[in-house]
Amino acid sequence: MSVLPTPVRAPLEHRHASHPRWLRLTHWLNALAVLIMVTSGWRIYNASPLYDFSFPLSITLGGWLGGALQWHFAAMWLLLCNGLAYLLINLASGRLSRQFFPLSAKGVAQDLWAALRGRLGHADLSRYNQVQRLAYLFVILDIAVLVVSGLVLWKSVQFATLRELLGGYEAARHVHFVAMALLVGFVAVHLLMVAVVPKTLWAMIVGRKERT
Structure with a gap:
């Protein structure tokens, strides 16, 4: 009678690191909203510059001030609603505390130094290092x-x-x-x-x- 070998769990670097569907969806919607808001915002800025420069029209969105405003407001609602959904799901699921904390100046410094030396591991993509945690909290x-x-x-x-x-x-x-x-x-x-x-x-x- 043959005995099947006990499956050996793959080490961390060989296992799949998954991102839930809601996270991927909100990520790409945020990316789209930011792209539209920034490029249309540059066109709006050009209509009344704050500083002594303007953005090339080729990298702006809207064509004219009215069109840029329409794009900007549409993307604003997308960013606001999608961003709130992202925060609420993170809070309700407990992901916010798991992924973004703990966070300390020492931990950020250590991970940043490791990254600069090319020694920061990327085996488990579903877990953020402390530099990422700080960056994502900052961008929120x-x-x-x-x-x-x-x-x-x-x-x-x-x-x-x-x-x-x-x-x-x-x-x-x-x-x-x-x-x-x-x-x-x-x-x-x-x-x-x-x-x-x-x-x-x-x-x-x-x-x-x-x-x-």
Whole structure:
């Protein structure tokens, strides 16, 4: 009588790291909303520049101010609703505390130093290192600032309290622009990291990394 061997569980680096469907959906919807909002926002900015430069029309969306505003408002609602869904699911499932905490200055410094030396592991893509945790918490806060300052620019009279908290309408314009610039910077770094570890893109598309 033959005895079947007991299955041996694959080590962590050989197992699939999965991302749930809701996470992948909200991720790509957020990416779409950010792309539309940033490029249409650049066209809106060009109509009344804050600083001594403007964005090339070839990288803006909308064609004209009215068209850019329509794209911007449409993407704003997508970003707001999708972002709230992302936060609520994270809170309700307990994922927020599991994935983004604990977080410490020492842990961030250690993971950043390991990343700079090319020694930061990427075996389990479903778990964030402390640099990622800090970056994702930052971008959540940054998008919240974008939404709040955007509401002031959109409906300054109706959101008078928010306007005053931001230091007035003109100050809100500066806050909105800086928050946008920080978001673009985050996206640039995020894309660089995807280029360095391309399997992270596959995991966010199909829900798991390729078998190694």
